[in-house]
Amino acid sequence: MITLLVNGEQRQVDVPHDMPLLWVLRDVLSLTGTKFGCGIAQCGACTVHLEGKPVRSCVLPVGTIGARAITTVEAIGATPNGARVQKAWLDLEVIQCGYCQSGQIMSATALLDAIPSPDDADIDAAMAGNICRCGTYVRIREAIKRAAGEVGSS
């Protein structure tokens, strides 16, 4: 048995230690907001936060996590930056098919947590690991700036 702290709750899972967190979240805990895209940390669809830092859950063995706090897209709206990012995403209609957007929102929230007013280079560095096949990048950039602006004005 492994005990995980997921979205503020203790969860016990009976899974192999080398099992990536992604599949524990999706297939064992039914937290399907976190997406499978590539399985090799190339697309960012599976991004979650570990102690507030973005990680690719598809390559993170669940046995290495220990007591560190896991946050998924289902709970990110409870954080101030997560809520701002989600709002900016909807205000600017970033989302098309939406499949990659859990990961985009998790990466963008982590960016704002680290750099409250990111410039274009900061956005490139933080978001280049997240692929969007619908091509929503122009709006992602704009929405991050919008969300950052709301940090400043609040």
Place this chain on the structure above:
Amino acid sequence: MSQEQPRADSYSAADPEPTGRLSRRSFVSLAAGATFVLGFCLPTRRTSEAAEREDFAPNAFIRIDRQGGVTLIMPQVEMGQGVYTSLSMVMADELDADWSRVRVEHAPADIKHYANPMIGDLATGNSNSIRAFWKPMRQAAARTRACLVGAAALSWGVPPAECRTENGIVIHDRTGRKSAYGALVGRAAAIEPPNDPPLKDISAFRLIGRPLKRLDTPEKADGKVRYGIDVMPPNVKFATLAASPVLGGKVAHVDDHRARAIPGVRQVVVLDDVVAVVGDHMWAAKCGLEALEITWDDGPNGGVTSELIWSRLRDASLREGAVAKEVGDVARTLGSNSAPASDVVTATFEMPLLAHPTMEPLNCTVHVTPTSAEAWIGTQVMERVHAAVAKAAGLPESQVNVHNHLIGGGFGRRLEPDMAYTAARIAKQVEGPVKVVWTREEDIRHDIFRPAYHDRLWARLDGDRIVGWKHRVSGSSILARWAPPVFKNGVDGDGVDSAADTPYDIPNLRVEFNREEPPGVVTGWWRGVGPNNTVFAIESFIDELARKARRDPIDFRRVHLNKTPRLQAALDLVREKSGWGSALPARCGRGVSAQTSFGSFIATVVECEVDKSGEVKLRRVTTAVDTGIAVNPDTIMAQLQGGHVFGLTAALSGYNPLAKGPVQQSNFHDYRMLRIDQTPPIDIHLIKSDAAPGGIGEAGTVAALPALRNAIYAATGVALRRMPIDRKLLARSERT
């Protein structure tokens, strides 16, 4: 040479017999881009006592409940293109519904009521959802509105013509009476709807033309949305699979003793073409799959390489093709192939096979019992999936139920039911429901690929005018497999789309199609379809002709577009907005493309820089578009922005799938997608228009490739003739 289809029967998308329902006429629009709309019969239900208790559901698209809630039933699937919102706006506007009370429901697999009138099937594709349903949905809404008005007028004893509607309420101004739609539900069902009610004038649109918020996006922002891959029927198991690395190969032998020893692995399913491992979760299934020792029988395709495919296409392009369009006297203008006129300009262009990778990998969840089958999937072809599951399960279609979900990227890949057929064959061997998920590697390697095309063009100039033009497209025919009745007289209407109906006014013009199937490779729809290839070839060639005529590329296009003023206007606007003609740094260039594909008039300018190593840096993209009435202008902009990225990715991906036989690329590390740090500012400028709406979902993809190619031409002088972009050719170049 044999024109037989490659062997694809093991999972053929054509298996579910979709074609009996398709007629040449019903499909003519897909073939030619025209807007032919089938007669559209909607069922009506008007009784009586039952109606006193029921919702008002006068046709297949609209249901109004007694609380005034309006449910709109969507025959077109939402895959990010915003169609749930746009089609709802079309109906709600004509109905004068209260937009805040509108909800959306996906239509069942009911071809009788929900077939796409431009395709004759339950299909979301060809950028035609708005074009296909613009009129029938407005008519359905107008009839519904007439019933509500009739019911109110009858109860008030006033003529219906004196009543008006607004925001879900019928109003009689003279007497000041008002009645909400919900309160009229019972009585409206007793009113005979008019056959041909007048539709709103454009000036009366209340929702259409506004950038309304999308209905599908809130639940996509907080993880609540359920794509096909997210369904969790009780006791579901998880499976993943492997198919032969050589396309079309079969399973020869499987040693599964190591796989079965892995904790969580429940079952190994061996079919003739795939091996699947079923487990308690995807991780167990994946580990099990990796532990299998599979011997494959390559079959006849073991020696297929991309060079073989290209050489067959190039040989084919030397043959005279089936004639898709002929005007004037091309033979006299251009001469014969053996004795061309001395000043004929020729060029060839090539587009490669290409995988789709949608962000949501292929998947389908199926539960087969001896007497029933249930499937969960996101698909662009609900009825074909329904038929595929029934066939795989060995059950009549009446015992099969398919649930459609929002789609995590379609791009044409989900216009095929092959994944459902494979998943259902696996599910038939499994007790209880099983979710079959393709790894990204299997998804890319066993795609149904975009066709490879080889285009050969001839033209003759007289001053700055093109007086003769011949365009021969050689490639596979998707329609011959996907909708056989539509493939007639050797011409694939999609393969010559935007070529046979080129907007350029040229007095002597001939367009030909040469069908040449790549051995072992099944080809299918890919965002932009035929125009991706034809517009790339035409717009690249036009740029070369402009240079030969010593004319500015926009001016040169304009003089050939006097019969297409909407495209001229788009060119004029993009010239202004893109800074066309202003000075650029060294090794930078701007390129333009113009097109009328999918019924929209689009001019795009790409600005790029090519460094000395051949790397292409995108600087800016500017597009001007006249797509007729813009139902939701923000969605149109989003589709063009995203479409451009999709096309630019294809141009810059470096993709060459069969260079050495089996598909080499397997994941996003070696099939490179454009990322945010490579994406330039993209500005879209809408031209106001009162014309009927055009298609938009694929147009941006089509526009991007030739505009980029022409920008590189301007920056380096290198006239690229093939996609994807070959950096080696550019590295050697000096600016001319």
